[in-house]
Amino acid sequence: MGLNLEEQKAVDRFRKDIVEPSMTSLVVLDFWAEWCGPCKALTPVLEKVCADYADRGVLLAKINVDEDQFIAAQFQVRSIPTVYAMYQGQPVADLTSARTESQLKSMLDQLLEQLPIAAGGEAAPDVSQFIAMGEEILADGDGDRAAGIFSQVVEMAPQEPAAHAGLIRALTLAGRADEARAAAEGLDETLAAAPPVKAALAALELTGDKVDEGELQALRAAAAERPADMDAQMAFADAAFAAGDREAAGDTLLAMIRADREWNDGAARARLVRMFEAVGLEDPWAVATRRKLSTVLFG
Incomplete structure (x- = not known):
């Protein structure tokens, strides 16, 4: 040289x-x-x-x-x-x-x-293939199996946000909300602020406590009978989203915004935005509902 x-x-x-x-x-x-x-x-x-x-x-x-x-x-x-x-x-x-x-x-x-x-x-191992596997199983609706995979990925790569996000979402889907909250509480500030983890936490907040079918129908009936009762509308929207009925949740919140967008300091709009974060901004339902929201607000 x-x-x-x-x-x-x-x-x-x-x-x-x-x-x-x-x-x-x-x-x-x-x-x-x-x-x-x-x-x-x-x-x-x-x-x-x-x-x-x-x-x-x-x-x-x-x-x-x-x-x-x-x-x-x-x-x-x-x-x-x-x-x-x-x-x-x-x-x-x-x-x-x-x-x-x-x-x-x-x-x-x-x-x-x-x-x-x-x-x-230490150099973090490449866990992308395991994360992809967990996401595929999660998409098939098997929360328990996905949680098992993501738990192992978290052990392999404890600083990988996608692994923690997958674990929280899998536990939430499996109906193990308390375990999901425990997993979330153990995160440091950097991991908790990562976009995939924030989305998983939003999903946990909105879908962690599901109601049974009988209670869901009761909330649906109350919302239909009292269209001007904003609290009843919000309760049904939350329950519908937690049960996986995004269309009903979105339509209910959009109707609330049309009726009184300033109710409870804009709570209906804030809840809808939170739902977008939970499912991902590129989700087809989120994209379509965001267009409807823009029409309501600015059309």
């Missing part, structure tokens, strides 16, 4: 200290110098956050630009502190703008959502 002895030593150190750990972990690489005041201010922030995120596979590595000028030159470091996130030997993000604990955590959270890094810094 045409490197002199010192440059080769620097490359070897870089490979051992940064590249190799980055194959399974996210390495926060800090370029600094003894004379750099801002570097000294940033150091405790980096050390604290990386320690907090250690169990999620984040490591801190530091390069003194005076001692490792060759490596700094390869990264074209022109000012310090300069901070990069490294994964599998490549810089995946420039973290230099993150000077506070909250800013750095926010950027790391975004990266960890996108990278296949499991807790403890």
Whole structure:
């Protein structure tokens, strides 16, 4: 490669200290110098956050630009502190703008959502085929079997949002709402905020407590007999959606919005939007009902 002895030593150190750990972990690489005041201010922030995120596979590595000028030159470091996130030997993000604990955590959270890094810094296994299998079984209506598959996927890849979302949805479908709630309560903030998990939580909220057929018919009759009773309409819409009758739920809520869109601070519209989230915005029923809602609101 045409490197002199010192440059080769620097490359070897870089490979051992940064590249190799980055194959399974996210390495926060800090370029600094003894004379750099801002570097000294940033150091405790980096050390604290990386320690907090250690169990999620984040490591801190530091390069003194005076001692490792060759490596700094390869990264074209022109000012310090300069901070990069490294994964599998490549810089995946420039973290230099993150000077506070909250800013750095926010950027790391975004990266960890996108990278296949499991807790403890191990490379997350490819579980896509198992998730697809669970989704297929879920689509066939076998919630118990799907829950068994998703439970195993969660053990294999505990930071995979789709696995947790599938487990919550499967338990909900199987009528095991208490177990679904327990699974949801154990999630950290990052997983709970992931879109597939949010959709699963919406489904749990709306369909977790199903009524029996007799109660459903009683609610249907009450809604028909008292069309101006918004509470009766809402109760029937909730029960119909939980029972799988999306059309009845949607039509009831749309009628409520036509009658009084401001009732209970727009509760009917909010409930309909929540149902869209639960089934997925691309679901055919959600697409058709959203068009009807637009007509009601703006037509």
